[in-house]
Amino acid sequence: MRIGELAAQTGMTRDTIRFYEKVGLVEGRRLANGYRDFPPETVAWLLYVRTAQTLGFSLAEIARHGEELHEAPDSAEALSSLFEEKIQAIDGRMAELATLRTELVARVGTGCPLRATGRPAITGLSG
Structure with a gap:
């Protein structure tokens, strides 16, 4: 077509x-x-x-697993494995975001939200 x-x-x-x-x-x-x-x-x-x-x-993940899924004898099993991996990645990212949210909440009302609050800074952020 x-x-x-x-x-x-x-x-x-x-x-x-x-x-x-x-x-x-x-x-x-x-x-x-x-x-x-x-x-x-x-x-x-x-x-x-x-x-x-x-x-x-x-798209990279789809491309990486596409051939594997086309050839999987039980695609439900292969998909379930991929879904479980994705769920773990999402859970990790959610934990990172929760930590970031906590740090931002602690800085609200400090006059300068980027000024250090006396606690160790989150890795990757400069205050």
């Missing part, structure tokens, strides 16, 4: 599909006239990519 039809079926722009092709997420062959031609299963894959992005997966 041509890129316009693929765009229409997935709700993505042609530019998005071209970008995904450039970074290796999809592969189309070139016809003699130079048009891109994508296999029909590309629609399902692009919808998968969109869903994975909605769930917080980066």
Whole structure:
């Protein structure tokens, strides 16, 4: 199928599909006239990519695990493993954000929110 039809079926722009092709997420062959031609299963894959992005997966993560998921005998098991890894990463980030929030709350009303409060500074922040 041509890129316009693929765009229409997935709700993505042609530019998005071209970008995904450039970074290796999809592969189309070139016809003699130079048009891109994508296999029909590309629609399902692009919808998968969109869903994975909605769930917080980066394009790099999707690309890294894409082939593995296509070839997994039990994709539910493979997906569950990826979800568990993502949950752990999210939990770690939430803990970092909670620490940052606590530090910011402590600085409210200090006259200069960047001035040190007498407690050790959070790593990566300058006060």
